[in-house]
Amino acid sequence: MRTALLQRAAGRALVRMLGWIHARGWHAGVWSRLPEDAYTLVRRDGLDPVPALLDRSAVTRLRLPLRFRGLMVTGYAEVRSVLADSATYSNDLVGRLGAPAAAEHQPGGLGFCDPPEHTRLRRLLVPEFTGRRLVDLQPLIEGIVEQALDDVSERGGDGDPVDLVPHLARPVASRTISVMLGLDEADHAVLHRLSSPRFDLMGSGSGPFGSISDAIDHFLDIVRRQREHPGPGLIGRLVREHGTELTDTEIAGLADGLWTGGLESTASAIALGGHLLATDPAAACVLREGGPDGVDGWVEELLRYSSVVQVAFPRVALTEAELGGEQILAGDLVVCSLSAANRDARFGDSAAHFMPDRAPRSHLAFGHGLHRCIGAELARVELRAVLPRLAVRFPRLRAAEPSLVTGEQLSFIYGLPAVPVLLDGG
Template identity: 45%
Template sequence: MTVSRIAAPLRRQVLRWTMGRRGGLDISMVRKIPASTTYPLRRVGVDPVPELSRARDSAPVTRLGRVFGMNIWLVSGYDAAQAVLADSTRFSNDLRHLLGTRERTDAQGVGGLGMTDPPDHTRLRRLLTPEFTRRRLARLDGRIDAIVAETLDALARTGPRADLVADFGFAIPFRVICDLLGLSVADRQAFHRLGAARFDLSEGGFGVFNAATESREFLINAVRRQRSDPGDGLIGALLTEHGSEFDDVELGGLADGVFLGGYETSASMLSMGAYVLSQNPDAYEALRRGEAAEVDAVVEELLRFLCPVQVAFPRFARDGMDLFGARVNRGDLVAVSLSGANRDPRRFDTPEEFDPATATAAHLAFGHGLHRCVGAELARMELRVALRGLARRFPDLALAVPVEELAFRELSAVHGIDALPVHLWAPTGTHLEAVPG
């Protein structure tokens, strides 16, 4: 059989997968992403793959390819990334036109802040912004301290060997985000398995959208349960103050966005941050003994260097334009590589090195502009308390396996590590008790 005869039915099958029952492109049915477009979502260890730096060095905006009649552009230079992220006039975040025309349940829809344009975005964000100011988050200081201390106590009881992904990286933000949302103990048990699947692109949009549906359905139901008896967390506060203005689907979508932005990303940062610190003893010691400014520098440099959110929510060109030398057509998808921008040598002195001495808060780990992560300060709080607590409790922490045996995610919107086996203290020695924070 000729190649063309093989290709024709394959193309038809792909179209069937990606079209809704009534026609129209439906990316939630895509089961495989073209390999040529995936390099912004791949890494070697914690470092972006060389293809990303080559693309950035050639031009700040490059064409990834053309899929289903739509050009896909990659923005990887820092200045271009910042400009696109800040531009809500020429770009839209609404991707409903790519979800076909088939009927969907409430949980199968899209919404929240990341995929919404003004005025809906403005209306929804005004609910969350007051809850995530530094002043309002101060109420969580003691609770975060307690969660970290309890997590480190549990590690000490089962040491000297531990997995800092499951028992540290994921354990802390899960409890923090559940406390913040006000989920019951029963809800937490059922909710725990949701997380990494939201960002795993190995099954294309199909796997991501299915996982998103489960999560959204869970939180929409949590809002419904609390509407008659609001809890003491964020869901209860939103219902008490704005319940008559917003329905369960909108509030459940907001809660899902908080979970989406505050769980998996923080878990990846804590896990990969612990790995980087295990390879940089001076920075680890600075966390243990340094002043607040030194701790802040380590945290900001970890955010820039690791940048677990690899690509920002997709933007769509509202009209044709020249974008830093690239001719972008109306409707084209523009993907902004946050990890690429954070390694741009035109913006950072030592972009490929982890160097707290050059730390700056001007990185794009939390995005930029209208859609900048609303929970950025909460994430910083968690990182400061958790990583400093780890360094103070376990100053002799070391990897328990060779670096080359560590397994990192192969293809994910949020980069991470599968497991981080460590010795909390030397197996033949004694470990230190907790040092007051």
């Protein structure tokens, strides 16, 4: 009992400390003072998780400030076990740590709540991601892709390098989720500006916290406006069909979660897919000539290999448990590395390598269990639409700077800041 009380007090202190940093707008140097151990989860060596992460045992102690107890889980089987066990591990991080917080400024959506609240909210979103709804979206997505590829072709038509991040990856991902949510151009522009900084732990100002708060504030404004005039997208449908049972804060949280997941993670996967096409001619040939089955396998391997969402939502242990030979106490923070689990040798042969003809196996790029990404199929539809078209339209695509592979520094969602390519092969 005393250990649990001490852990809860440490949790309150940890969240208060982060709130204090947020309120005062501390600069990036604050984040650099956290233990190096914590950064291992989000560092990369080129396209690969750093050796310090991959070489760890499946479950190890995670050093955190204020003597707060934490565990890092990197093994494939162990990560699946944690993500599947909502009875032992809670996603209600703020509530379980006992930290007071203004609800309207917390990251909302599905990732930070448990059943039955999670069940209630997810049930309202499931109809938006059914096979039929995604089939209806297919022509729209293909049109967005073709428009972006036309832009790429125009910019690189004279033999100049063209960057696939701002001219293909982000337009496709942001336009798709923007239309799905029912955002107008002005709201689209504001939210696009706020999206990237929220995942960057070394950014200026208050880092991710200020961007999260500003984005949720903006979504709250959108919801209030759509209470009066519901739009054609998901936000408008939630207002029309469930407006009496959902608060503005709940709708804003759901929309914010879908926006950030639909933009940043999908854009990063598209950009990384473009990089692989431009640097691996054999892989590009598989995508161009493999037919529908080859496209599906290529996309699944890209999702596993890139693991753009590097870390699952943190969990708090509700009871004592044993995992990978480590004893877990109630109140422990448990952090699962999706990138390490997807590269675990126990996943399959040559897990460290990109193999588009790999035999199908369930990867963890979208998480697992109750909190598996609800937008997983939408992301697959976008990747299947854009990457084969890129490979076919520009068969001589190659990297403009083949030796340059620099990922975002200390970001929960991994991505390349730029993917400069030449369209004619040179």
